[in-house]
Amino acid sequence: xxxxxxxxxxxxxxxxxxxxxxxxxxxxxxxxxxxxxxxxxxxxxxxxxxxxxxxxxxxxxxxxxxxxxxxxxxxxxxxxxxxxxxxxxxxxxxxxxxxxxxxxxxxxxxxxxxxxxxxxxxxxxxxxxxxxxxxxxxxxxxxxxxxxxxxxxxxxxxxxxxxxxxxxxxxxxxxxxxxxxxxxxxxxxxxx
Amino acid sequence: xxxxxxxxxxxxxxxxxxxxxxxxxxxxxxxxxxxxxxxxxxxxxxxxxxxxxxxxxxxxxxxxxxxxxxxxxxxxxxxxxxxxxxxxxxxxxxxxxxxxxxxxxxxxxxxxxxxxxxxxxxxxxxxxxxxxxxxxxxxxxxxxxxxxxxxxxxxxxxxxxxxxxxxxxxxxxxxxxxxxxxxxxxxxxxxxxxxxxxxxxxxxxxxxxxxxxxxxxxxxxxxxxxxxxxxxxxxxxxxxxxxxxxxxxxxxxxxxxxxxxxxxxxxxxxxxxxxxxxxxxxxxxxxxxxxxxxxxxxxxxxxxxxxxxxxxxxxxxxxxxxxxxxxxxxxxxxxxxxxxxxxxxxxxxxxxxxxxxxxxxxxxxxxxxxxxxxxxxxxxxxxxxxxxxxxxxxxxxx
Numbered sequence: 001x002x003x004x005x006x007x008x009x010x011x012x013x014x015x016x017x018x019x020x021x022x023x024x025x026x027x028x029x030x031x032x033x034x035x036x037x038x039x040x041x042x043x044x045x046x047x048x049x050x051x052x053x054x055x056x057x058x059x060x061x062x063x064x065x066x067x068x069x070x071x072x073x074x075x076x077x078x079x080x081x082x083x084x085x086x087x088x089x090x091x092x093x094x095x096x097x098x099x100x101x102x103x104x105x106x107x108x109x110x111x112x113x114x115x116x117x118x119x120x121x122x123x124x125x126x127x128x129x130x131x132x133x134x135x136x137x138x139x140x141x142x143x144x145x146x147x148x149x150x151x152x153x154x155x156x157x158x159x160x161x162x163x164x165x166x167x168x169x170x171x172x173x174x175x176x177x178x179x180x181x182x183x184x185x186x187x188x189x190x191x192x
Numbered sequence: 193x194x195x196x197x198x199x200x201x202x203x204x205x206x207x208x209x210x211x212x213x214x215x216x217x218x219x220x221x222x223x224x225x226x227x228x229x230x231x232x233x234x235x236x237x238x239x240x241x242x243x244x245x246x247x248x249x250x251x252x253x254x255x256x257x258x259x260x261x262x263x264x265x266x267x268x269x270x271x272x273x274x275x276x277x278x279x280x281x282x283x284x285x286x287x288x289x290x291x292x293x294x295x296x297x298x299x300x301x302x303x304x305x306x307x308x309x310x311x312x313x314x315x316x317x318x319x320x321x322x323x324x325x326x327x328x329x330x331x332x333x334x335x336x337x338x339x340x341x342x343x344x345x346x347x348x349x350x351x352x353x354x355x356x357x358x359x360x361x362x363x364x365x366x367x368x369x370x371x372x373x374x375x376x377x378x379x380x381x382x383x384x385x386x387x388x389x390x391x392x393x394x395x396x397x398x399x400x401x402x403x404x405x406x407x408x409x410x411x412x413x414x415x416x417x418x419x420x421x422x423x424x425x426x427x428x429x430x431x432x433x434x435x436x437x438x439x440x441x442x443x444x445x446x447x448x449x450x451x452x453x454x455x456x457x458x459x460x461x462x463x464x465x466x467x468x469x470x471x472x473x474x475x476x477x478x479x480x481x482x483x484x485x486x487x488x489x490x491x492x493x494x495x496x497x498x499x500x501x502x503x504x505x506x507x508x509x510x511x512x513x514x515x516x517x518x519x520x521x522x523x524x525x526x527x528x529x530x531x532x533x534x535x536x537x538x539x540x541x542x543x544x545x546x547x548x549x550x551x552x553x554x555x556x557x558x559x560x561x562x563x564x565x566x567x568x569x570x571x572x573x574x575x576x577x578x579x580x581x582x583x584x585x586x587x588x589x590x
Contacts, residue, residue, distance in 0.1 A: 016450060021458035026465065027380055064420065067418035098422075116444040136379060137321050140458065141451040148447070160378035160417050164458070 007037040008167050010151045014031075019147030020164040027162050027171070034162040034169040044172060046177065049130075049155055049168055050184035056128035058155075059091035060121075062112050065098055066159055067133025075133075076175065081178035082132050088185045090132070094120055097137050117142045118149040130155040131166070133174070140165040196335040205302045208270045211409040216374035218368065223404035232394035235401055236301065236327055237262035237360040238442035239369035240272070243325075244409040246296035247274040248345055254339045255391035256303040256329040257532065258560055263299065283305040285326075292322040295415035295422040297373065301327035303391055305501050307345045308333055317384040318353025318456050321420045323376035325369060325414070326382040330542075331391040331488075332570060340571020341391045345492060346519065347387055347547040353382040355455040355463050357471070358489040364517070365389045365399040371470040373410055377418045380462045388519075390491040390542055419459075467518050474523035477530050482512030484586055485534040487527060489516040490538045492574060497578035511583055516548065521547045524555035536586040537562045542568040 004021035004134060025037050035046030040048075053059050067079050073099040086093055094112040106113045106124035114134070121129065129152055131139050138160055143154050143165035156166035185191075214223070219242060224503065230238070236259040240248065248267065250260035267275035274291075281302050288298040302310060307328055316318040317324050330345055332338030349356060359365040371396060372385035388397060415422035467474055479500070486496045493515045503509040514530050516523060531537050539549040539562060549564035556562075563586055567577040584590070 008229075019454040019458045019461075021461035022454075027462060095341055116447045118444075123225050135421060140419075141448065141455045144451045144454060145447055148451075161378070161462075164462075 001076045005037065008147070008165065010153050010167065011150050012150055014149070019144070025164040027164055030172060031126055033171070034164055034166070042177075043166055045141050046180050047184055049170070050181050050188060051135050052153055052155065052168070053085075053089040053091065053130065053181070054185045054188050055088065057092075058124060058128075059089050060124065060126040060129040061086045061091045061093050062096050062129055062134070063093065064096045064130050064131065064134030066071050066135060066176070068095060068097055077175040078133075078173070078178065080121055081175040081182070085178055085182045085185070088182045088189075088191060094124075096131075096134060099135075101155055105186065107188070108130070112137045114142045117146050121150045123151050126152055128153045128155065131163075132178075133158040133159070136161065136163055139163050156188050194515075197508060200439075209407075209494070211242075211244075213411045215411055216370070216407045216470060219404055219408055219410055220370055220374065223408060224427065225402035225404050227400055228403050229398055229400055230362065231258070231396055231398050232359075232362040232365045232389055233258035233329075233396070234262060235366040237266060238406070239366045240299055241266055241406055242404065243370060243373055244412060245272050245299045246413075247288070247291045248272050248299045249275070249284045249291075250277050250300065251279070251281050251302070251306065252277075253303045253306040255331060255395045256301045256306065256327070258395065259301050259327065259329070261391055263301075270567070280315065282311040283309040285317070288324055289313060289317055289322060289327075290322070290425040292317075292324050293320065293423045294426070296412075297413040299326070299379075300324075301329065303329040304339070304345055305411060308348065311348065312317060314349060314352040314354055314384070314386075319452070319457065321382045321418065321456070322384060323378060323382050323418075325372040326384065326386050327365070327369060328388045328451060329391040329395045330388055336570070338571050339391075341393050341491075341573055342542045342544075342569045343388065343390055344543040344545055344569065346388055347543065347545045349386060350401035350520060350547065350551075353460065354386050354520065355381075355460055355518070356386045356388060357517060358519050359387060359389040359394060360490060360493045360515065361401075362394060362399050364398070364561045366401060366403065368471065368517075370410065371467075373413075374470050375463050375466045377413055378463070378466050379419055381417050381459050383456060383459045383463075388490065393491040394538055406454045444453055447468050448500065464521055467521075469515055473526070474518035474521070475516055475526045475530065477512065477514050479510055479512040480530060481533070482510050483534060484538065484583060485512040485514055485531045485547070486535045486538045486540065486579070486583075487516065487531065487552060488540050489519060490542065492542055494575060495574045496579055498585070499576040502576055503580055503583065509583070509587070517570070519548075519551075522551055522555070525549075527552055528556045530582055531556060533559060538582055538586065539564050540574060540582075541567045542569065542574065543567070
């Protein structure tokens with residue numbers, strides 16, 4: 001039986017979205033990035049992320065606990081770089097402060113929940129969302145749900161290994177890589 | 193973050209022996225090795241000695257007991273920061289889970305009925321994404337009572353979400369435990385690894401194995417690279433489980449739960465490249481062009497090697513061998529490719545259920561080629577003669 005290579009693309013994929021890793025998606029080693037199910041050089045992916053964010057109608061950035069609460073020297077410049085990125089592409093920030101469930105529901109105007117991310121995506125008509133600082137287990141299971149239930153284009157900036165459930169994902173993210181995306185957006189849009 | 197607790201054992205004298213922390217590549221692949229002659233149980237202890245384990249918890253059961261006795265000796269010598277005997281196997285598995293949630297590198301082992309008694313915890317380990325390494329010394333599990341070797345307990349663990357590695361001999365047992373930590377602790381994997389060996393045949397038999405020096409050990413585990421947050425288990429109120437999904441009867445909570453399950457399965461898939469790196473592949477193949485291929489795991493591999501050697505020397509018959517090292521993730525594509533040309537695929541097993549044959553029949557083309565025998569259990573051995581008999585039947589030789 002010949003199977004076409006599975007591509008991680010915007011949904012809605014359906015009732016139970018597939019698991020990219022089980023469909024053969026393999027994560028990149030250092031220097032590589034994950035793009036729609038394949039591996040490309042990281043420098044190419046930086047440009048693709050800039051292009052997606054710059055051309056989005058309603059881009060969103062979802063910072064997670066590793067960006068909001070982490071306690072190490074690297075996190076402050078990384079958080080500042082994400083904030084500058086949001087400004088460059090006009091993205092609204094929807095924090096994912098932790099992974100607890102909220103009852104009766106979250107407020108989709110101001111936040112995103114890992115357990116039902118589609119409420120925020122659909123309520124705000126977000127067409128491109130970027131996760132940063134979300135632990136990869138939670139990032140992956142939320143990104144899979146977004147792919148299952150929405151047409152949002154997903155991007156994930158990962159601290160260690162990349163995310164195979166996002167359409168584009170970088171690994172070993174640091175402030176310099178985030179700043180490189182911002183620079184590309186600014187140069188393509190003419191904003192300073 | 194790590195466990196900084198110092199060993200304050202009963203003697204109160206143990207200080208951690210000087211060991212240089214090295215990368216898994218150095219310990220497993222590059223370090224010069226020297227010969228040793230020991231049982232599989234002793235090989236387990238030698239692996240733990242070099243694994244930089246923070247905490248080990250034991251409950252005795254044959255044929256596992258010796259390995260955890262020896263692990264206790266390692267605690268007395270200062271190689272392990274904490275060690276105790278729990279109330280039973282369920283308590284053991286729950287306690288190592290807690291220690292792992294708190295950011296420690298943990299080890300335990302069990303066998304047969306102990307595995308079944310602790311069963312609830314194995315999917316919990318996987319579901320909470322903890323890189324626990326557990327050795328299983330497989331034996332009979334139920335009435336009629338048997339402490340003797342067979343590996344039916346592996347059948348019950350196939351879908352718990354853990355990685356399952358099946359050792360052929362003491363060398364594999366040593367290597368797979370250390371590789372288990374290297375694989376389990378990858379950020380994108382981070383699920384438990386079960387290292388299985390057929391009890392007595394491996395645990396109680398002395399053989400030559402090659403060991404790296406004992407003055408090196410694995411680098412410290414860093415729980416901050418985990419795909420989930422480590423827990424603070426030292427300051428009240430202590431949290432014991434991951435945040436549950438919203439337990440409401442609605443589609444969203446079911447969908448989140450399903451996606452979480454999928455993520456555990458994905459984690460095992462992501463282990464493949466690390467198994468290739470640290471263990472030289474999910475399978476090994478000998479005589480790859482032979483018309484008849486034997487596919488086996490554990491000590492059934494050793495018995496098959498004997499049968500293959502005898503048939504080559506005595507009868508001039510060339511038979512191939514596929515050794516399955518990783519049972520989960522299952523090497524479906526690798527086995528299909530290695531057996532694509534074969535007219536018959538013989539699968540000898542040490543259990544009554546035939547779990548390996550079932551997996552292979554479900555993943556290869558033209559599975560009528562599979563001959564799911566010989567199969568022994570209840571403590572029976574598998575003499576080479578009964579494998580040869582099946583091969584000759586497949587070739588139409590009387």
